[in-house]
Amino acid sequence: MFSTSLRSTMCGYVSLEFLGKEITLVGWVKRVRDHGNIVFIDLKDRSGIVQIFTDKKELISIVKELRSEDVVQIKGVVRKRPENMINRDMKTGEIEVDLKELKIINRSEVLPFVLDDDVKAGEELRLKYRYLDLRRNCMNETLIKRSEIIKNIRDFLFEEGFVEVETPVMSKSTPEGARDYLVPSRIHKGKFYALVQSPQIYKQLLMVAGFDRYFQIARCFRDEDQRADRQPEFTQLDIEMSFVERDDILSLIERLMQKIFREIFKTELPIPFKRLTYDEVFEKYGSDKPDLRFDLKINDFSEIVKKTDFKVFSDSEYTGGIIFENELTRKEIDLLNDFVKSTGGNGITYLKIDDTTMTGPVAKYFKENPFNVKKGTILFISGKKKRTLEYLGMLRKKLASLKNLYDENEFNFLWVVDFPLFEYDEDEKRYVACHHMFTMPKKEHLDIISKEPLKARADTYDLVCNGVELASGSIRIHDRNIQKEIMKIIGMSEEELESKFGFLLEAFKYGAPPHGGIAPGIDRMVSLLLKKENIRDVIAFPKTLNGIGLMENTPDYVSEKQLKELGIKVVKDEKN
Incomplete structure (x- = not known):
């Protein structure tokens, strides 16, 4: 062979x-x-x-x-x-x-590190000699498995009647989203291309062009602050479909994931996945990407505790709590309290309940047990509702990890639907799109998007697994007037929207079909499915958290001649 x-x-x-x-x-x-x-x-x-x-x-x-x-x-x-x-x-x-x-x-010279699976070398050294690191069996197998997953994706989508189309990587810089990577034009001095953050507009134009079902294994680029699960350049499975509603797309992705599990991991994945609204997951789990492998839920205790003389409770807009059915030690509670403070919160207070007996810092404020708890520990956080729910969501995950409340081998999939259409940016003093500006409002909210923007919900859906967002999608706007209205609500002038998106608005004049799509992140999906803690382990040549390519030493300076050809002068940072 x-x-x-x-x-x-x-x-x-x-x-x-x-x-x-x-x-x-x-x-x-x-x-x-x-x-x-x-x-x-x-x-x-x-x-x-x-x-x-x-x-x-x-x-x-x-x-x-x-x-x-x-x-x-x-x-x-x-x-x-x-x-x-x-x-x-x-x-x-x-x-x-x-x-x-x-x-x-x-011949090979003496290696900079031993190429064993339980490598002792640090990540920086491994990234510098990535071509050696990839010879290790575990790295080799990971990239082969990634290739098999992508092949399965392609096979499935071709069977479903999709057409694979490549769209431009160099496009124009547009507002919203992360910062763009800019590419200067030598011929048109002073003008720039932008590396695409996603093929969003191109895939919508392919629907206008009548392709009906499109996909692409797309390379995308975003100049954003890095996190452990982000890379400046990444790969996504880009999908768009015409004449569909939300359930058509959700069903397609469920069947795709089922095929991957069946053929790659030789296990049966039950579908359909659970569905919860954004409002439901935030109230119950304090996150728009909750981990449902464990059942800890957030309880709203605001009305109960407001009646007490404890000022933190009585003066706060919201008090939520997590009930742990077993007793927590003081050491564990202190650890959880320090964790919440490390995330920016004010810390937690607690109440231990054993039938009618209550102990803990706030026990003296309750004459009798007003909680529907016979035995356990309640962890409370108080403050502004949205932020407090976020702290409780982080506390929930930390508690589950501390007490080993979930199975590491379980995959718990969930659809989170109906996100807000807008949120208000306090720094910029304007509305911004919660997902992106091409998302269709829920039909029943079309009348309120201008009058009450924060109440409007979008026809959006995120695929979440084990607390990780794997894909984000929505039904798109195909009506020129609705699209212009959305753009104006987020602060774009008539001149700006025509300058940046005139070609899309023009296309909508010529019979744009209803359409929707979704874009699972390949890197993040492979990382989750292969149980890799570091997303860089599923990418052949990744960048560091600072966006540096240690092997090839990128980014790097270019010659004055090249800069002159492009009409660019570098202004040096005075701090450096």
């Missing part, structure tokens, strides 16, 4: 089928084992490892000079291993190759 001019097959595919035959293999030396009168080479390539042996003196001396990661070509005869030497944990564990010839193709 996979024979070339230099090899008969790949290392991991040598089997009893080749017994007694002479074969040629190429690969990297994983290790040499010297047993005196006989030496062994573990030869590896992408497909696996095969054991080579020789007891011939003229070959032993050559083999002993090999070092890890030398590239060699060997010729030898496939033999069956003695019964007591069979390795059932190896794909090639029933055979070995009796070495006849060895050619050293390329």
Whole structure:
């Protein structure tokens, strides 16, 4: 299998089928084992490892000079291993190759770190020598699994009648969203392209063009503050469909995820997924991407505790609490309190209940037990409602982690629907789109989007799994007048919307169909499904948290000649 001019097959595919035959293999030396009168080479390539042996003196001396990661070509005869030497944990564990010839193709210097799965090297060193890091079996398998997932996605969508279309990567800079990566034009000095943050407008125009079902494995670019689960350039599965409503898209994605689980992970994923509104998840879980592997819910205790003499309770707009049915130790409560403070909160207070007995800092403010709790600990946070719910949401996750309340191997999928259409930006003193400005309002809210923007809900849907947002989508606006109204509500002038989006508004004049779409993040999805804590482990050549490519040393300076050709002058930062 996979024979070339230099090899008969790949290392991991040598089997009893080749017994007694002479074969040629190429690969990297994983290790040499010297047993005196006989030496062994573990030869590896992408497909696996095969054991080579020789007891011939003229070959032993050559083999002993090999070092890890030398590239060699060997010729030898496939033999069956003695019964007591069979390795059932190896794909090639029933055979070995009796070495006849060895050619050293390329030598390796001493490695900067050992290429074992339990690597001791720090991430920066691994990223600097990423081409070596990727030789490690676990990294190799991860990228192969990623490739298999993407193949499954493509196969499924082709079966569903989708057309794969590539859209431009260089577009124009538009307001909203993250900052753009700008590309200066040499021919049109002073003008810039922007690397696309997503193919959003292009895929909508493909619907206007009549393609009906489009997808693309799209590269996207966002110049935003980095987090552990973000990269400045990333990959998303971009999907758009015409003549659909929300349930059509949700069903498609559920069946796609079911196929991935069935064919890649050999397990059955139950569908349909649970659906909750944005308002429901925020009230119950303090997050728009809740982890439902555990059942801790937020309780609104505002009315109960406002009647007490405890000023934190009585003076606060909102008091919420999480009920833990078992007792928490003082050490655990202090740890949770410190955690909430570290996120910017004012900390927590608590009440321990055992039937009619109540203890804790606020116990003296309750003459009797007003809570529907027989036994357990209640953790309270008070303050402004939205922010307090967010703190409770973070506390909920921390408590679940502390007490091991969930199964690490479980995947709990959820659709969060009906997000707010707008939110108010206090810094900019204007309304901004909660998802993006191309999202269709719920039909029943079309009349209030201008009068009461914050009450309007959007026809949006996010796919969440284990507290991670995997995909975001919406039914789009296909009506020119509604689109212009939304743009004006978020503060765009007539001149600006025509300048930035005139081509889209023009397209809507010519029979735009109702359409909607969704864009699962490939990197984040693969990271979650393969249980990788670091998203960089599922990307071949990722950037650091600071957006630096340590291997190729990017970003880098360019010559004055290049800058002059582009009409650009660099203004140096005085701080540096």
